[in-house]
Amino acid sequence: MDKDEIIGVIAKLLFPFILLFALYVQFHGDFGPGGGFQAGVIFAAGIILYALAVGLEHAMALVPPALLRPLMAIGVLIYGGVGLLGMLRGGHYLNYSVLAHDPLHGQHYGILFVELGVGITVASVMLMIFYAFMARLD
């Protein structure tokens, strides 16, 4: 893949803002539009832009596949773990109201962590699929 300098510079400029926006969508998802899925996809898209513009090996050095492989599972485990935590505290599975003294706060924490789990899984799976496709090219 031949690399255009202008595209590389612009992509490097945009790259941190895309990641920042992804984090904003992730953690602001309970107030504004967005949530774990959208944030994960935007995060992955940011890294993919970096990989396409700067080079796949640089992106792989930044986010190595060996790191993504466990993260794929960790996201799902966080989600399930929050559900189990609710059970340990005497509620139903995935009932967040028992996570804190105030049910509203419990719901808030529950949704925050569940969305985090979704975000981690989505971002790492999307990147993994992209890496797998790109690895087939050369």
Add this chain to the structure above:
Amino acid sequence: MLVATATAALWIRSLFAVTMLFSIYSLLAASLFITLDAVDVAFTEAAVGAGISTVLVLTTLARTGYRQRLRAQSVALPMTVVIVTGAVLIWGTADMPRFGDPLAPVHQHVAPRYIEDSPHEIGMPNMVTSILASYRGFDTLGETAVIFTAGVGVLALLGIRRRAPTRAQSPEDASRPSESESEHG
């Protein structure tokens, strides 16, 4: 515009152009969702449909080639199936309630309960998030598991044989080590 893009995608034989047209189609669909006030869906459509899936299709095309092979078979049977299905779907919309009708069944079932109770049960301004993550927590857990399974499936089929740190050790790269050295230099 959606129809025009879709029709163009059907006629053009260059798969590269078709991929771009589908990307534009997704972007148009995303703006359609915004006008319907479904911002969360528009977000997803723009990022997944117009962004990531386009990149994935392009990488596939780079491997398989850009030209569509002409098929000798007749198009009569698929054409009939598509036209009949489309006609049935359009006929079905005649029975649907008018768009935005407050008396439509979809607004009478669980939606009022969510709208009335979620502010003091969940306390989140974005009701979409509270429904997805709390009321429908099991569904979302299932969706996350589906995505995880998809990732595992792709890895099992394609795999990533070479990791970035161990690139130089793999047999293909070992034969031409000077190339990867100069890239970093």
